[in-house]
Amino acid sequence: MKVAIQGIAGSYHHQAATALFEEATMVECDTFEQLAQSVDRGESQAGVMAIGNSIAGSILPNYGLLQQYQLVITAEYFLPINHCLMAIAGQTLKDIEEVQSHPMALLQCKPFLNDLENTKLVETDDTAAAVMRIKRNHLKGVAAIASSIAASLYDLEIIAQDIQEEKLNATRFVVVEKASQPETENSNKATLNFTTTHEAGSLSRILSLFARKGLNLSKIQSIPIPEQPFLFSFVVDVEFVELQMFKDAVREVKSLTKEFNIMGIYKAATL
Amino acid sequence: MKVAIQGIAGSYHHQAATALFEEATMVECDTFEQLAQSVDRGESQAGVMAIGNSIAGSILPNYGLLQQYQLVITAEYFLPINHCLMAIAGQTLKDIEEVQSHPMALLQCKPFLNDLENTKLVETDDTAAAVMRIKRNHLKGVAAIASSIAASLYDLEIIAQDIQEEKLNATRFVVVEKASQPETENSNKATLNFTTTHEAGSLSRILSLFARKGLNLSKIQSIPIPEQPFLFSFVVDVEFVELQMFKDAVREVKSLTKEFNIMGIYKAATL
Structure with missing residues (x-):
């Protein structure tokens, strides 16, 4: 596969x-x-x-x-995510003049990086790509932020670990x-995308319906539609105990939305 | 100032x-x-x-x-935002081997950049910083994505304009x-941050209250709190006609939330 x-x-x-x-x-x-x-x-x-x-x-x-x-x-x-700082073997934190990683990883290690003085930060497409490049070109003075697996795969030495700001x-x-999997009894979460009119209370009516049908909201985000200033688009994740609860809610919610799209029905994972 | x-x-x-x-x-x-x-x-x-x-x-x-x-x-x-592609004068699109800009600007011009074959994309801290560096080092074959103002300020030539994907x-x-401005009669928008318990319907009760008090939701986003999996934090923008409507709603909403913080009260701007 x-x-x-x-x-x-x-x-x-x-x-x-x-x-x-x-x-x-x-x-x-x-x-x-x-x-x-x-x-x-x-x-x-x-x-x-x-x-x-x-x-x-x-x-x-x-x-x-x-x-x-x-x-x-x-x-x-x-x-x-447990970010590690890694470099060619035999170097310490003091030898590092440049740190390369994906912008998201650099952001997540901000306090650690703020403490390194005179260190240049360079953004890369991918955490592992930075690791591979340092190894291949034997770049001294340059470290990458990536996973411990990347360090062992490309044979770099870990200088510091768990350097991300939030412990968890x-x-x-x-x-x-490309196509939906058949829903199973295990399906207990769905990702939805819908559009409402910009009138006071239209979203709260939809969320009350979900609550009444036993759907638990686990994520909501409004997405601006700048070219249509009176419409609102939302991405919502809901969790439910039985698939039938979800199906009942979907049947009713369609009358409250302008567009309604199920982006997926699947089994919720835990951290 | x-x-x-x-x-x-x-x-x-x-x-x-x-x-x-x-x-x-x-x-x-x-x-x-x-x-x-x-x-x-x-x-x-x-x-x-x-x-x-x-x-x-x-x-x-x-x-x-x-x-x-x-x-x-x-x-x-x-x-x-009207992104322009700019370079040292006298070059055309065919001469460009590398495009530098802020990751957000590169993202926003994706279809345009996808059409440029064999062009390397380089992320920078700031759109204008890329422009300044190209000018200072007289880098040929390198273009930056930035505003037309940056092009005239650093004297680069615009090769293509309005290259972002979305027209608007x-x-x-x-x-x-550091401190709030005194609220005025002009204040008609507020940014709020609050935390609710993870029970079905707690958010819909808050949003219904806002609707009842005449507050219009213009943005909502849930923020995961991974270390406290049963709590939810939201960032919400509301708009209102009279400040008193907002104050009335705030007085009542506090009993429905665990933490409630007004991040600012100000005058709504339009595009």
């Missing part, structure tokens, strides 16, 4: 995909759009895509990609496929 | 600050945290900070900075200060 990931071996996407699919060939993609295209064209049977993070919030453009390529969410996975920093990954 | 911005002269922050403050000395900051610190320490009387974008959504870490440094929002401003791409900036 071929699974598209963003980044290369040793990336956090690779870790998430390995946990989700025991035997799979990874299709390494440079960008999230290439990942979506790979699944859309059937070059990969599934994709594993980061969709949000406990610090930076949702990766909103990825919701847009799922809609653009009409992909559905069939599973989710929370990966605890998790990234939420979703499995995306 | 000293106003802290993120980036240098010619950056979009600079443009927003110039529109908001007619006569001000800009305090150029490398990072959003330095901007917040400059205002916190009184080195600047105000800061102008990007807080969201119509494509990428909220800049969630900036809400965190406002809370960390206890800054209040006193105004908002929407800046329409706007960034929302807020003015942040």
